[in-house]
Amino acid sequence: MQTKLTINGNEHDLEHDTRTTLLDALRNHLGLSGTKKGCDHGQCGACTILINGRRINACLTLACMHDGDEITTIEGIGTPDNLSPMQAAFVQHDGFQCGYCTPGQICSATAMLEEARMGWPSHVTDDVTSAPDLTDTEISERMSGNLCRCSAYPNIVDAIRQVSEKTT
Amino acid sequence: MTAHLKMDKPDTRNRLDHTAQGLIGAGMDRPDGKAKVTGTAAYAFEDQPEGMAHGVLVRANVAKGRLNDIDRDSVLRLPGVLAAMCGPRFLRNPAQGGANEAPVQGSEGIAYLGQPVALVVAETFEQARHAAHMLTLQIDAQEGQTDPDIAGYESPDAKQAQQGDLDRAMKDAATAIDVTYTTPSHNSAAMEPHAAIAEWDQDMLTLRGSYQMLKYNRNELADALGIDPKCVRILAPYVGGGFGSKLGIAPEAVAAALAAHELNRPVGVALTRQQVFEGTMRRSESRQRVRLAADASGKLQGIGHDAYISNLTDEVFSEPVTQATPFIYAGENRVIGHHIARVNRTCAGSVRAPGESIGVTVLENAMDELAHQTGIDPVELRLMNIPDKNPTSGLPFSSHTLAEALTTGRDRFGWDQRNPQPGSTRKGDWLIGMGMASAVRVNILSEARVRVTLMPDGTARVQTDMTDIGTGTYAILTQICAEMLGLPETDVSVSLGDTDHPPGPGSGGSWGASSVGTAAFLACEKIRRELAKKVDADEADLTLKDGMVSYANRQVRLADMIDEEIEIEGHVEPGDTSDDVTQSTYGAHFAEVAVNAVTGETRVQRMLGVFAAGRILNHKTARSQCLGGMTFGLGMALTEELMHDPRDGHIVNRDLAEYHLPVNLDVPQLDVVLLDERDAYANPLQSKGIGELGICGAAAAITNAIFNATGVRVRDYPATLDKVLAGL
Numbered sequence: 095m096q097t098k099l100t101i102n103g104n105e106h107d108l109e110h111d112t113r114t115t116l117l118d119a120l121r122n123h124l125g126l127s128g129t130k131k132g133c134d135h136g137q138c139g140a141c142t143i144l145i146n147g148r149r150i151n152a153c154l155t156l157a158c159m160h161d162g163d164e165i166t167t168i169e170g171i172g173t174p175d176n177l178s179p180m181q182a183a184f185v186q187h188d189g190f191q192c193g194y195c196t197p198g199q200i201c202s203a204t205a206m207l208e209e210a211r212m213g214w215p216s217h218v219t220d221d222v223t224s225a226p227d228l229t230d231t232e233i234s235e236r237m238s239g240n241l242c243r244c245s246a247y248p249n250i251v252d253a254i255r256q257v258s259e260k261t262t
Numbered sequence: 263m264t265a266h267l268k269m270d271k272p273d274t275r276n277r278l279d280h281t282a283q284g285l286i287g288a289g290m291d292r293p294d295g296k297a298k299v300t301g302t303a304a305y306a307f308e309d310q311p312e313g314m315a316h317g318v319l320v321r322a323n324v325a326k327g328r329l330n331d332i333d334r335d336s337v338l339r340l341p342g343v344l345a346a347m348c349g350p351r352f353l354r355n356p357a358q359g360g361a362n363e364a365p366v367q368g369s370e371g372i373a374y375l376g377q378p379v380a381l382v383v384a385e386t387f388e389q390a391r392h393a394a395h396m397l398t399l400q401i402d403a404q405e406g407q408t409d410p411d412i413a414g415y416e417s418p419d420a421k422q423a424q425q426g427d428l429d430r431a432m433k434d435a436a437t438a439i440d441v442t443y444t445t446p447s448h449n450s451a452a453m454e455p456h457a458a459i460a461e462w463d464q465d466m467l468t469l470r471g472s473y474q475m476l477k478y479n480r481n482e483l484a485d486a487l488g489i490d491p492k493c494v495r496i497l498a499p500y501v502g503g504g505f506g507s508k509l510g511i512a513p514e515a516v517a518a519a520l521a522a523h524e525l526n527r528p529v530g531v532a533l534t535r536q537q538v539f540e541g542t543m544r545r546s547e548s549r550q551r552v553r554l555a556a557d558a559s560g561k562l563q564g565i566g567h568d569a570y571i572s573n574l575t576d577e578v579f580s581e582p583v584t585q586a587t588p589f590i591y592a593g594e595n596r597v598i599g600h601h602i603a604r605v606n607r608t609c610a611g612s613v614r615a616p617g618e619s620i621g622v623t624v625l626e627n628a629m630d631e632l633a634h635q636t637g638i639d640p641v642e643l644r645l646m647n648i649p650d651k652n653p654t655s656g657l658p659f660s661s662h663t664l665a666e667a668l669t670t671g672r673d674r675f676g677w678d679q680r681n682p683q684p685g686s687t688r689k690g691d692w693l694i695g696m697g698m699a700s701a702v703r704v705n706i707l708s709e710a711r712v713r714v715t716l717m718p719d720g721t722a723r724v725q726t727d728m729t730d731i732g733t734g735t736y737a738i739l740t741q742i743c744a745e746m747l748g749l750p751e752t753d754v755s756v757s758l759g760d761t762d763h764p765p766g767p768g769s770g771g772s773w774g775a776s777s778v779g780t781a782a783f784l785a786c787e788k789i790r791r792e793l794a795k796k797v798d799a800d801e802a803d804l805t806l807k808d809g810m811v812s813y814a815n816r817q818v819r820l821a822d823m824i825d826e827e828i829e830i831e832g833h834v835e836p837g838d839t840s841d842d843v844t845q846s847t848y849g850a851h852f853a854e855v856a857v858n859a860v861t862g863e864t865r866v867q868r869m870l871g872v873f874a875a876g877r878i879l880n881h882k883t884a885r886s887q888c889l890g891g892m893t894f895g896l897g898m899a900l901t902e903e904l905m906h907d908p909r910d911g912h913i914v915n916r917d918l919a920e921y922h923l924p925v926n927l928d929v930p931q932l933d934v935v936l937l938d939e940r941d942a943y944a945n946p947l948q949s950k951g952i953g954e955l956g957i958c959g960a961a962a963a964i965t966n967a968i969f970n971a972t973g974v975r976v977r978d979y980p981a982t983l984d985k986v987l988a989g990l
């Protein structure tokens with residue numbers, strides 16, 4: 095079948111199998127391998143990308159469901175010569191080791207700050223009616239869908255905290 | 263030209279303390295960082311060649327048996343399917359680290375449930391996956407043995423040791439501890455699933471793969487395929503984590519190579535997460551009996567450590583649980599026992615710090631039990647039992663930092679706030695406690711070669727087949743070469759993970775940075791000598807900084823001094839310093855936990871690790887390695903457990919939803935202190951391995967804290983809430 099995917103502002107006409115996940119479309123068909131596959135089952139967060147600004151596990155959705163959606167992958171967040179503030183903070187704080195979970199972490203963190211800005215509460219928010227204060231615990235909870243076996247978690251929190259403080 | 267060193271004598275020059283660039287030890291950002299955060303670093307399955315077909319492995323669904331054939335016709339009719347294959351060259355399981363030859367081969371003999379026995383290849387991944395599900399295997403199931411205790415244990419003579427009379431010491435002891443702990447199977451669970459892409463050009467095979475030790479992997483792959491290693495090139499510039507699970511060549515590599523050969527086009531095979539759990543290495547489960555005999559003052563008179571572990575038949579690897587027990591603490595009388603059962607379970611192999619990770623952990627639990635029984639402070643108990651020489655071999659220690667780690671940690675953590683009476687601190691529903699443990703891990707130097715080329719424009723190129731699996735190889739090689747050659751770090755480019763480069767030691771056993779770093783150091787030292795010759799000076803009198811060379815009151819641009827490349831291959835081999843002294847790294851873990859009195863849930867609130875590993879080459883990446891090790895320990899303490907179905911040994915929780923790695927919220931802001939140490943016996947850098955030290959004993963600090971919080975001693979890892987609750 096055919097789907098028109100809009101990824102990082104570019105349109106792609108994709109001829110694909112109905113079973114192709116959005117993740118496999120990116121990695122195997124469009125050469126956008128910055129998005130990683132860690133489990134293919136929505137259990138690790140390595141495939142996190144943004145759809146219309148919201149974070150989503152690309153392995154849990156089919157490519158054919160995204161005709162017309164605005165898709166942003168790690169390649170659209172920044173480039174080696176023009177890092178986004180979140181990417182730069184990850185480098186500075188060593189928010190990764192092997193780097194395999196990292197594109198997912200960065201996409202997730204980027205969208206997470208937006209969720210917090212919109213006032214979304216989390217499991218650890220004491221008062222769900224007030225604007226959440228992004229404490230380390232809030233950041234950790236909101237990032238717990240992104241596994242990192244290298245366990246850069248403390249550094250990931252440092253990086254996100256720095257970006258969040260700079261932008262608020 | 264080459265620069266060779268066999269490490270026969272300590273090197274006390276502390277050469278890196280006298281160079282000028284100022285990069286060594288600094289927390290330099292990783293040079294590979296920008297590629298990793300932008301998704302441009304290409305891992306194994308991401309450089310897909312034109313026309314690549316997708317292969318999906320099919321597993322055996324019995325614990326033991328014979329695969330007579332596969333029903334090819336059932337899948338060859340399906341759309342897009344190109345081949346279905348099995349055969350005598352398929353690997354039963356991955357090679358062990360450093361094997362240098364193929365592991366057991368042949369898809370006919372099934373030795374565990376989950377063994378990859380066939381491959382289906384199709385034009386697309388979706389077609390291959392579907393066909394793999396449809397493939398019928400013709401299997402004769404046989405009676406397997408999946409329970410180590412029923413299988414029974416072999417006790418190889420070479421792995422038993424005895425000195426003095428432990429039974430007597432136990433009888434005479436003022437306090438005797440005799441406890442048995444169990445630890446479950448673990449999986450490395452690196453985030454990048456194992457993958458390989460094979461491509462042939464006539465007789466030449468190029469394999470992009472996710473492997474840790476390429477110089478061995480190349481020989482293993484060639485051996486498995488029955489071809490000359492010269493015809494094999496392996497590329498692994500980025501590896502998405504390893505932790506031991508990618509040490510040896512593995513079934514996907516061989517299957518991809520066979521299929522690519524048969525189909526005459528590139529074939530890629532990536533494992534699913536479930537296949538990673540079933541078909542790569544597990545850390546063996548263990549049962550450990552520890553005996554401690556102490557006199558009235560708390561001094562150890564005897565130590566016994568018996569380990570019961572398992573593996574498949576024909577595997578030489580057996581988890582070296584007691585590796586640190588011969589030398590960590592004093593005591594005249596000592597028994598080491600090692601017992602292995604042969605079972606039809608997923609292959610056992612290296613998982614981060616094989617041996618000490620679980621062995622030191624249980625020993626440190628037993629030490630906590632001794633401290634509690636004697637009423638001696640746990641830190642004091644360890645301090646008073648530090649030996650002044652290796653109590654088993656009689657060899658001196660190259661350097662010993664356990665006491666400093668213990669006292670530094672005690673002061674920094676606020677250990678004096680701990681109430682030694684278990685269960686005495688409560689905040690609301692939460693019981694609070696503190697625990698500690700020693701950390702120890704043997705230090706190893708491994709043969710390594712690195713090529714360093716100083717270019718006429720004054721920049722440098724560094725090449726080796728060494729890998730960076732997140733460990734920081736790109737960073738430390740950049741730093742060492744930039745430091746020695748007096749260049750800004752941006753003028754050094756490091757190329758890794760290509761078997762066309764000189765062979766490094768591979769990533770494993772924490773030896774990577776020191777071994778490959780020494781080879782780079784040697785090459786740079788020789789380049790400095792070549793430069794000195796040009797200006798008739800002594801190498802030691804040259805000051806190299808920011809691309810300038812200064813000597814005898816003169817200064818010239820490095821680029822102006824050379825008109826052609828200077829290319830040197832540095833080569834280091836271990837020598838007498840590996841045998842004449844006991845080399846080890848040490849540390850101390852401190853943890854504070856809160857245990858919920860209603861649910862039994864444990865939350866780690868604070869954790870401190872103090873570590874000494876010789877000269878720290880990069881404080882930022884070294885600290886990250888320690889964070890990783892400590893978090894592995896946290897997982898081991900509280901959640902990680904592979905569950906084997908008692909009927910057929912299969913791993914029940916074979917995905918990341920059911921095998922519980924620590925997530926971000928489980929891990930507090932860990933505190934890491936790196937002590938300043940120089941170990942002249944280790945290598946000319948005076949550095950030692952740090953990648954595994956952080957896990958050794960970490961889980962014990964947490965479970966000892968649970969005991970302090972609650973009075974509940976969980977001797978069956980992990981300390982899940984049901985087990986804690988049962989004792990509350």
Ligand code: FES
Binds near residue numbers: 133151152
């Ligand atoms: S690959 Fe999508 S969540 Fe793991």
Ligand code: FES
Binds near residue numbers: 189241245
């Ligand atoms: S950096 Fe390796 S898994 Fe996160």
